[in-house]
Amino acid sequence: MRDVARDPAALERLRVQRSRLADRMRPPWWWWSGVAIVWALAFACPVGSRFLPQGVRIWPILVTGVAVACLLQWGLARATGVAVATPMLRYPSGRPAGIAMIVVSVAALVTETFLIDRGLLVAAIVVAALAVAAEVAGQRAQLQRIRHDLRAGGGPA
Amino acid sequence: MTAKPDPLIHPITRLSICGLLAAGADWVEFAALRDTAGISDSVLSKQSRVLEDAGYVEVRKGAVGRRPRTWFRLTAEGRQAVEGHLAWLAQLEEAVSASTRDVQARLLPGDRDQPRRVLPPLLGSS
Numbered sequence: 001m002r003d004v005a006r007d008p009a010a011l012e013r014l015r016v017q018r019s020r021l022a023d024r025m026r027p028p029w030w031w032w033s034g035v036a037i038v039w040a041l042a043f044a045c046p047v048g049s050r051f052l053p054q055g056v057r058i059w060p061i062l063v064t065g066v067a068v069a070c071l072l073q074w075g076l077a078r079a080t081g082v083a084v085a086t087p088m089l090r091y092p093s094g095r096p097a098g099i100a101m102i103v104v105s106v107a108a109l110v111t112e113t114f115l116i117d118r119g120l121l122v123a124a125i126v127v128a129a130l131a132v133a134a135e136v137a138g139q140r141a142q143l144q145r146i147r148h149d150l151r152a153g154g155g156p157a
Numbered sequence: 158m159t160a161k162p163d164p165l166i167h168p169i170t171r172l173s174i175c176g177l178l179a180a181g182a183d184w185v186e187f188a189a190l191r192d193t194a195g196i197s198d199s200v201l202s203k204q205s206r207v208l209e210d211a212g213y214v215e216v217r218k219g220a221v222g223r224r225p226r227t228w229f230r231l232t233a234e235g236r237q238a239v240e241g242h243l244a245w246l247a248q249l250e251e252a253v254s255a256s257t258r259d260v261q262a263r264l265l266p267g268d269r270d271q272p273r274r275v276l277p278p279l280l281g282s283s
Contacts, residue, residue: 010169011246014176020193021177021185078221081189082182083228149181153243 015151022150024080025143031079032136034072039135041065042105043128046112047121084146094145101138104131160244165211167242170196170204175213178231179239184217187227205229213238 042065049058077083108131115124166175173194178185191201208214213235217228231239 010172011243011250013169014173014243017173017177017193017195018180021180021182021189024189024193077184077186081186083184083186084182146181151180153176153180 018153019151021082022147024082025084025147025150026080027076027143028079031072031076034068034075035139036132036136038065038069038072039132040128041068043108043112043131046109046116047124047128050116051121082150093149094142097138097141097145101135101142104134104138107131108134159241160248161241162245163238163242165208165213166239170194170200171208172242174201174204174208174229175231175235175239176243178214178229179236179243182230184228184230187229190229208235211235 041061045058045061048061052058108127111127112124115121115127166172173196174190177190177193187198187201191198194201196204205214205216209216212232215230215232217230219226219228
């Protein structure tokens with residue numbers, strides 16, 4: 001078997017291989033679409049809770065959102081061959097993006113509720129759409145940080 | 158973490174497998190590991206078995222339909238050993254590049270005294 005001592009470029013080779021592994025962490029189009037749908041479901045809750053017909057509950061929508069999110073994580077691991085569990089908690093470099101996503105979601109939900117209370121339904125829908133775009137951008141930033149960690153060999157904490 | 162060589166990880170194929178698993182992913186699938194390491198199915202099977210027997214790698218087997226899927230990840234013991242070995246390799250690389258710089262610094266272009274300085278030690282004369 002070949003030995004590292006006879007191959008001085010071993011570490012350089014490992015860097016190239018890690019870079020190849022990081023490049024695999026590029027989600028397919030359906031993942032991005034799914035993420036946008038999940039966030040849209042989440043931000044539709046304030047509007048839905050006021051305007052859904054009587055007898056229709058909001059919690060099945062939330063449960064569906066969580067189920068779709070889990071399916072997306074599973075599908076991403078299948079598609080890329082690389083499973084990264086709970087990126088928000090385990091990847092320190094992706095934490096700022098994760099915290100920003102939480103702040104945006106709380107702020108958007110509060111703003112939506114505030115606007116709906118004042119009868120500004122269109123404005124609430126615009127806020128929800130902007131929040132979905134911001135969350136998808138946050139997710140993109142988080143994945144970028146994970147790719148960077150994989151390249152550098154940083155890894156989760 | 159202490160920088161120390163690990164003879165089990167030292168062969169280049171196992172170094173590739175362990176280095177990729179230590180990069181930060183939780184689990185890496187067989188095909189992904191094979192393609193990124195640039196090795197064959199049989200080599201990966203054989204080397205991963207060695208690493209699994211040593212307690213460095215954890216293997217999870219499953220299936221999607223009729224297609225078997227195998228996932229790998231480093232154990233805590235394996236991660237510690239890989240990190241120590243990679244640190245040792247980095248030190249080795251640094252030492253090699255430092256000595257190369259030293260030799261290059263001695264061999265300056267346009268230095269007329271160079272043969273007089275460099276040749277005697279090489280020829281064994283003072």
